[in-house]
Amino acid sequence: MKKYQLSPNLRIISDHESEAAMVYHTLYGNPSIINHEGLRFLNLFRQPTTMEEVSGICDEDPQSTIQEFLDVFFLVEPGLDEKEFLRKQKAQHLSQVGTRQTVDRMGLAISDSCNFGCTHCIHFQSSSNNGTALPLYQKPSQQLNMSWETAKKCIDRYVALMRERGHSHCKIHFGNAEPLINWPVIEKILHYCGDMSDLTFEFAINTNLVLMSREIAETLKKYRVRIATSLDGTSQANDAIRVTKGGKGTFDCIMEKFDLLAEIGYPLDGFSITVTRGNFHLIDTDIIDLAARRGMTSIAFDYDLVSLVDIPVATRVDKLMGLKRYANERGIDFFGTWDSAFRNLSSESLLTGNHAFCAAVEGKSVEFNVDGAIKVCSHTTTQVGHIDTFDQMFQETGGLFKIVKERFPGTDEYCSGCAIEGPCGGQCHVTREVAARSVGEERQRLFADMCDFYRTITEALAVEYIRSNGSVAVGSCKICTL
Ligand code: SF4
Ligand code: SF4
The missing domain is CATH 3.90.930.70 (Outer Surface Protein A; domain 3)
Structure with missing residues (x-):
């Protein structure tokens, strides 16, 4: 029996x-x-x-x-x-990667150059950067801007892939350091894609806004380019970490651009806040009040996990959950990388579908570097292919196939037995890379801290979920999506 x-x-x-x-x-x-x-x-x-x-x-x-x-x-x-059962799901998902069925969006690293000098910026973290070293963009030898020829080649390849799959909707993201530094190429892309009458396009850009003239703003509006920008708190908190190369605060300048977008009838619906050890103590509900006054509906919030390792996880989680509740009470969706595990847990079971930590490690996105190298998201440093050998990355020995294989939930031995093994699936690839670049005991400490943070925040969200009788804990906005 x-x-x-x-x-x-x-x-x-x-x-x-x-x-x-x-x-x-x-x-x-x-x-x-x-x-x-x-x-x-x-x-x-x-x-x-x-x-x-x-x-x-x-x-x-x-x-x-x-x-x-x-x-x-x-x-x-x-x-x-x-x-x-999970192994079967993984095999099925990998066969989709191998037959080029998973990619649905692309990103272009329009410029690796930036007019700001924020030392916490993920794009410029050197292997030994503890948050105070000078950013790598000051290296003179790097190719900084994507040429129109490279951009066109990447778009043509992506569009061909979408057509091959019978998809008529394309998603293109402009990013990396400060894409507006290379605005002429973006403008050309918008016109080029706009002329493809059999396809529809959804564009998004990550920009610090400072180089956005009225004319640029009008063009972004015309093409409905979704603008993602950052404001790391109200004046004092933002200016503690979001600074010009000369070290000057950027709050006033960013506010002017918020106003400009509102004036032309294309207001922002939100912004992103990054919290490091430089502004942790300065972040409070006043930044949410600012968003509410401007009629905004979403705030992306993320901790720089590496630089906050000395602040207890419970303190970080309490602060985050307090801000989330305050924002939600004002009708503002408050989200970030930290809610990904709970979002996966409560939305998609691996028994009925496939998911990994995020779309990037699921093999859904390809991000082209300024030189045509391919990664899965704009923040990672792991190269999975190159535009000149585009098809190779889908093969079993190819970079995209390999990263999806390694990052499928249930694969990483380190995660075996973890309380959120399936929904977290090894967490954000970029955070892992940054932690992996640290040495010796520090590396263990960072990994342990990051995992502790993810498990604790997921449990805190679960309690909200219970109290709302399963109806709410995370909103509709997600991090790192087009
Ligand atoms: S919290 Fe850490 S151990 Fe658990 S699944 Fe995520 S990365 Fe793996
Ligand atoms: S969660 Fe991490 S790996 Fe995924 S897209 Fe965002 S930065 Fe990249």
């Missing part, structure tokens, strides 16, 4: 205030809010137990409930290899 028991990968997060708990599978997710009675039922399976034994204890026939829990791997037969 078959016996069943609780999966060793089952996790229970209890909330004493609401007297309920969120139960989920660490690989497959499927969070369920369960009351005391439900927990008591699950507890019957602490030891291997038959259906008949449980039927003898329960008032009602437990068969359908047991089947529901078996379907989501909350209950399993003793000794079941719970990763077997």
